[in-house]
Amino acid sequence: MKKRDLGTMAAVAGTTLLSASAAGAAGCTGACGACSFTCALPVMGVACLAVGGQILIKKKSSGKGGEKK
Amino acid sequence: MKKTTKLLIKRAIGYIIGLVLFFAPFGLYQRGLMALLGEHGNPDIHKVCYTMSIQSLLTGGLAKYSLGVALVSLYLLMIVTVFFGPVFCGRLCPVGALPEYLSRIMPEKLKLKLKDKVNPTPIRYGFLIAFAAAPLLGTSLTCTFCGFSFMQRLLNIPTVGNIGVLLSSTIITGILWLIIGGLFNAGGRGWCNYCCPVGAFQSLIHAVCARLPFTFKLKIDRDKCKACGLCAAACPMGSLKLEGGELHRNIHSCMECGYCKGLCPTGALSYGTGRDGWNDSMISIKKKETADEKA
Numbered sequence: 001m002k003k004r005d006l007g008t009m010a011a012v013a014g015t016t017l018l019s020a021s022a023a024g025a026a027g028c029t030g031a032c033g034a035c036s037f038t039c040a041l042p043v044m045g046v047a048c049l050a051v052g053g054q055i056l057i058k059k060k061s062s063g064k065g066g067e068k069k
Numbered sequence: 070m071k072k073t074t075k076l077l078i079k080r081a082i083g084y085i086i087g088l089v090l091f092f093a094p095f096g097l098y099q100r101g102l103m104a105l106l107g108e109h110g111n112p113d114i115h116k117v118c119y120t121m122s123i124q125s126l127l128t129g130g131l132a133k134y135s136l137g138v139a140l141v142s143l144y145l146l147m148i149v150t151v152f153f154g155p156v157f158c159g160r161l162c163p164v165g166a167l168p169e170y171l172s173r174i175m176p177e178k179l180k181l182k183l184k185d186k187v188n189p190t191p192i193r194y195g196f197l198i199a200f201a202a203a204p205l206l207g208t209s210l211t212c213t214f215c216g217f218s219f220m221q222r223l224l225n226i227p228t229v230g231n232i233g234v235l236l237s238s239t240i241i242t243g244i245l246w247l248i249i250g251g252l253f254n255a256g257g258r259g260w261c262n263y264c265c266p267v268g269a270f271q272s273l274i275h276a277v278c279a280r281l282p283f284t285f286k287l288k289i290d291r292d293k294c295k296a297c298g299l300c301a302a303a304c305p306m307g308s309l310k311l312e313g314g315e316l317h318r319n320i321h322s323c324m325e326c327g328y329c330k331g332l333c334p335t336g337a338l339s340y341g342t343g344r345d346g347w348n349d350s351m352i353s354i355k356k357k358e359t360a361d362e363k364a
Contacts, residue, residue: 005191008188008192009191009192009198013195013196014199016195016196016200017206020206024207024208
């Protein structure tokens with residue numbers, strides 16, 4: 001495994017743990033569901049942007065400009 | 070009928086068997102094991118709950134478990150993985166199969182090619198570390214993000230009549246599992262590749278045990294491989310890649326589903342015991358090249 005991969009692994013583990021413990025410390029048990037929309041909407045937004053971005057990049061690279069070398 | 074369609078149907082049969090074995094209202098596996106162990110309760114996926122028992126194993130909390138369905142299932146999963154690799158993921162798990170098959174109805178141009186851009190190995194193992202370490206910080210990730218539980222909720226709609234309590238984390242799980250990792254992801258196995266601790270746990274065992282000669286694993290015959298790339302393009306997990314005219318495999322994400330083996334036109338890929346041929350052949354090719362260079 002490369003150093004970069006180890007860094008990514010540590011970053012993923014760290015951020016997941018931090019967010020889980022922060023939510024736990026704030027009293028969130030994931031049980032009330034009151035924040036469903038505030039949580040779900042940004043995730044859906046990011047997904048739409050990612051899909052849209054992917055299509056735009058593909059169109060650009062196959063269009064007039066071509067791929068950058 | 071096309072070869073790919075035949076293979077997909079063959080694999081789908083395995084996943085349907087997995088659904089009937091592990092999920093309520095059927096839960097045949099739980100029913101059988103409960104009868105054997107004299108246990109009572111609902112035969113739904115929570116009775117097995119691999120995530121909870123894997124977390125307990127990794128944090129040393131197994132002592133609180135009695136020898137029930139969950140613990141016996143964990144040991145069975147580990148034994149099967151040691152000898153046959155992550156075949157539960159590749160041949161039985163309907164939770165991974167549902168988004169994969171759903172993604173096949175989506176046009177390719179709308180899909181993200183996450184598997185080509187983001188290496189899943191550090192992410193899935195990083196998540197596994199966080200998943201195991203979370204109880205030490207007074208929290209847990211077992212039920213918060215559970216694709217198995219979501220699948221059970223979906224099955225509850227026709228049988229029980231409702232989807233159960235939809236929590237914020239459940240909705241996010243659904244979006245990650247079925248939409249981002251499934252419908253809009255090439256291969257449809259984004260959840261399996263990046264987020265599933267059960268898959269990561271099996272990959273970890275398989276990566277170690279595949280080195281032993283008596284265990285089953287995906288093998289390659291370098292002499293037969295024409296590097297056509299058919300397997301690499303079809304692999305739902307993105308474990309196979311063509312680089313420099315040679316086929317490479319990422320053992321940390323391969324789920325031994327056998328799809329590549331069935332597609333290979335030259336029969337270069339197989340599933341069996343002995344040396345897998347991936348590294349050894351590469352070494353022998355390199356040695357041959359060096360010998361040629363010297364000559």
